[in-house]
Each structure stands twice: as C-alpha cells, then as structure tokens.
Amino acid sequence: MKDEPAPLLELAGARAAYGPIEVLRGVDLRVEAGSVVALLGPNGGGKSTTMKVCAGLLPLTGGELRLAGRRVNGLAAEDAARLGVCSIPEGRGIFPNLTVRENLWVATRTGTRLRDMEEAAYTRFPMLGERRDQLAGSLSGGQQQMLALSRALGTAPAILLLDELSMGLAPMIVTQMYDTVAQLVAEGLSVLVAEQFARAVLPIADTAALMLNGRVVSVGTPGEIEDHLSSGYLGG
Numbered sequence: 001m002k003d004e005p006a007p008l009l010e011l012a013g014a015r016a017a018y019g020p021i022e023v024l025r026g027v028d029l030r031v032e033a034g035s036v037v038a039l040l041g042p043n044g045g046g047k048s049t050t051m052k053v054c055a056g057l058l059p060l061t062g063g064e065l066r067l068a069g070r071r072v073n074g075l076a077a078e079d080a081a082r083l084g085v086c087s088i089p090e091g092r093g094i095f096p097n098l099t100v101r102e103n104l105w106v107a108t109r110t111g112t113r114l115r116d117m118e119e120a121a122y123t124r125f126p127m128l129g130e131r132r133d134q135l136a137g138s139l140s141g142g143q144q145q146m147l148a149l150s151r152a153l154g155t156a157p158a159i160l161l162l163d164e165l166s167m168g169l170a171p172m173i174v175t176q177m178y179d180t181v182a183q184l185v186a187e188g189l190s191v192l193v194a195e196q197f198a199r200a201v202l203p204i205a206d207t208a209a210l211m212l213n214g215r216v217v218s219v220g221t222p223g224e225i226e227d228h229l230s231s232g233y234l235g236g
C-alpha cells in the first residue's frame with residue numbers, strides 16, 4: 001500500500017486537441033490536497049486548455065485525468081463539479097445582464113440555498129452586498145472577480161481552477177484577490193491557477209509549473225521556477 005495519498009487532481013501524459021490541431025502534447029501535472037499550484041508560461045502554451053481538460057470541458061485524446069487517484073477520462077463538466085472541481089474561466093463566466101443576486105441565484109442550481117450563498121458572499125466581500133441589486137456588467141473588474149469567486153465557492157468545491165485571475169485588474173486588486181485565495185486555501189481549498197503574469201501568484205503558490213508548447217517543461221518551488229526563468233516569462 002502506498003504511504004502517500006493520491007493527488008487531488010492529476011494529469012498524466014494528457015493530450016488534447018481542437019479538431020486536428022493537437023494543443024496538449026503529454027501534460028504531467030499534480031495538485032496535492034491543500035496546495036496551490038501555479039501554471040505559468042507565455043500565451044498559447046496551453047494553460048487554458050489544461051484548465052478546460054481538468055474541468056471536463058474538453059475531452060482528452062490521450063493520457064489520463066485522475067481525481068483522488070481515480071481515472072476520470074471523459075467526465076462531463078457536471079460530473080467534474082459534482083466531484084468537487086469548480087472552474088472560473090478566463091473572462092469570469094458571470095452574466096453581465098443579471099444582478100449580483102441573480103448571478104448568485106443561478107449558481108444555486110447545484111443545491112446551495114440562495115440565502116446561504118448570499119450570506120457567504122456578502123460576508124467575504126461586503127462590497128458585493130452593497131451592490132446586490134446592481135447589474136454584474138456594471139461592476140468593476142475586481143468586483144466581478146469577487147462575484148465569480150462567490151459563485152464558485154457556493155458549490156463548496158474541493159479544488160478551484162482559476163484561469164487568469166489577474167486579467168484586466170489593477171495590481172493592487174490582483175494582490176487583494178490572491179490574498180483572498182490564500183485565505184480560502186488556509187480554510188482547506190486546493191487551487192490550480194493559470195497565470196501569464198507569474199509575479200501575481202508566486203507569493204501564494206506551493207508549487208509552480210512552467211508550460212511551453214503543450215507540455216509542462218519544469219516543476220518546482222516558486223523560488224526554483226523563478227530562478228529558472230527569464231524575466232520575460234515572469235511577466236516583467
């Protein structure tokens with residue numbers, strides 16, 4: 001019997017394609033329970049595609065996706081959510097023409113009560129409570145990201161997949177958002193975060209992985225990966 005528990009989420013030799021174009025060419029990646037893994041690398045390396053595969057939004061064409069050691073190739077997005085995998089896509093995935101409250105309500109289809117969802121969201125982010133009847137599209141980028149996080153957390157996920165949390169946000173807001181993520185991790189959440197701008201996420205990451213041309217080419221502590229990389233990859 002193995003001494004160590006299986007990683008919460010694992011890709012082994014994962015391959016994926018858009019039509020005839022292979023984009024993931026054998027990705028190996030592990031997210032241990034209670035940890036933050038930062039998936040870094042330049043545009044087009046395959047970070048978003050990796051997140052899609054993990055969330056059941058794109059099928060594997062080869063290799064394996066495992067959740068807590070169980071092979072789950074071919075799982076649908078609803079199955080992934082049911083198994084505790086929750087993703088916030090690039091662009092946040094909120095409904096701009098619905099109010100904050102309505103956006104939270106849509107997320108209750110997974111079984112959480114609206115009252116509980118609202119209480120948790122407004123306690124964590126009082127700003128959202130003040131804007132509960134405002135259209136989500138009229139919120140600032142940071143507030144939209146708070147809403148996206150609140151919707152995701154309503155499903156009580158085991159692992160959160162975050163794609164480009166920092167996109168379009170001022171540096172101070174990015175720092176605040178990652179502080180919130182760090183708090184969530186302290187409460188037991190595991191996180192896989194794809195970021196083009198490594199500097200934003202490295203302070204809270206346990207492990208960093210560099211992705212280039214559809215493969216993870218290097219994995220280490222944030223310090224090791226930072227040392228390995230040119231400042232170009234680290235987002236300036």
Ligand SMILES: Nc1ncnc2c1ncn2[C@@H]1O[C@H](COP(=O)(O)OP(=O)(O)OP(=O)(O)O)[C@@H](O)[C@H]1O
Nearest residue numbers: 018021023041042043044045046047048049050196
């Ligand atoms: N829906 C799609 N159809 C065809 N090709 C796609 C599609 N989405 C992404 N690609 C291509 O797949 C490759 C990897 O893209 P992906 O978005 O996974 O990279 P990324 O590292 O997340 O970069 P980005 O930060 O731009 O999202 C790129 O060459 C991209 O053009």
